Amino acid sequence: MEVFVAENAGFCFGVKRAVKMAFDAAEQYKEDVHSLGPLIHNPQVVERLSQKGVKKVEALDQIEKGVVILRSHGVSSPRVILDAEAQGLHVIDATCPFVTNAQKYAKQLVDEGYQVVMVGDRNHPETKSVIGHSGSEILVTEDFEEIKQALKKYPKKRIGIISQTTQTFGRFSEIVVKCLEICEEVKVFNTICYATEDRQTEVQQMAEDVEAMVVVGGKNSANTTHLADICREKGIPTYHIETSREVEDGWFPGMRKVGVAAGASTPDWIIEEVVDRLRKI
Ligand code: SF4
Numbered sequence: 001m002e003v004f005v006a007e008n009a010g011f012c013f014g015v016k017r018a019v020k021m022a023f024d025a026a027e028q029y030k031e032d033v034h035s036l037g038p039l040i041h042n043p044q045v046v047e048r049l050s051q052k053g054v055k056k057v058e059a060l061d062q063i064e065k066g067v068v069i070l071r072s073h074g075v076s077s078p079r080v081i082l083d084a085e086a087q088g089l090h091v092i093d094a095t096c097p098f099v100t101n102a103q104k105y106a107k108q109l110v111d112e113g114y115q116v117v118m119v120g121d122r123n124h125p126e127t128k129s130v131i132g133h134s135g136s137e138i139l140v141t142e143d144f145e146e147i148k149q150a151l152k153k154y155p156k157k158r159i160g161i162i163s164q165t166t167q168t169f170g171r172f173s174e175i176v177v178k179c180l181e182i183c184e185e186v187k188v189f190n191t192i193c194y195a196t197e198d199r200q201t202e203v204q205q206m207a208e209d210v211e212a213m214v215v216v217g218g219k220n221s222a223n224t225t226h227l228a229d230i231c232r233e234k235g236i237p238t239y240h241i242e243t244s245r246e247v248e249d250g251w252f253p254g255m256r257k258v259g260v261a262a263g264a265s266t267p268d269w270i271i272e273e274v275v276d277r278l279r280k281i
Pocket of ligand 1: 012013014015072096097098099165166193194195196264
């Protein structure tokens with residue numbers, strides 16, 4: 001059985017940066033290093049960090065002293081950083097620069113008097129962090145009808161549009177075009193990070209060339225789950241696993257080609273273990 005591994009499998013730029021910052025902090029400060037929430041959506045990486053001394057906490061009041069690392073999706077408000085500093089903590093901000101960019105443009109649009117629309121999922125930590133940093137009410141939605149309804153309350157019909165970093169360009173541009181039809185003025189910042197879309201496109205193509213797909217990543221990772229969904233939509237057997245221990249010999253009866261993809265928060269060491277395991281079948 002041949003095993004093909006996606007080129008874009010594993011850590012994206014922002015996750016790689018955050019994980020490196022956390023391991024460096026553990027090395028430098030030895031103890032009293034904390035991450036506010038799980039640093040990334042991968043339980044194995046969070047566990048490895050905890051073995052190195054990086055403790056996961058849910059709130060600042062669980063930290064007495066030392067270092068706090070802010071995760072790649074960003075924190076819910078700039079207030080969190082001010083509170084951490086007021087508490088005497090050393091803050092390491094591992095927010096992905098693409099997310100920081102979205103926060104900055106949201107704030108700019110609010111300051112310029114636009115009603116801001118973010119095309120995305122309002123329950124995702126990233127969109128919550130952008131709302132928190134904008135200092136105002138932002139409409140987060142992927143549904144144009146919702147935007148239309150909301151605009152009834154804004155007589156000027158000047159809207160500023162940004163995107164959740166993981167949004168697809170197709171969905172984003174569709175909403176922008178529809179808004180142009182009903183607004184007097186539309187100002188747009190493209191805040192998409194193409195790491196996600198590139199990964200999805202590659203997996204879509206790969207799923208057409210193999211007989212089964214193994215998608216590796218946290219069960220709590222939205223981008224990994226989405227990759228598995230893309231493969232299932234192609235109608236081939238798809239297994240979403242977190243580690244090589246879950247692979248079963250009987251999954252690939254008579255198959256000659258199997259593909260491996262991984263989410264943006266899956267480390268190389270886990271992907272390599274899965275590939276080794278598959279090659280032994
Ligand atoms: S997917 Fe893009 S925006 Fe999200 S953490 Fe990775 S590099 Fe940053």
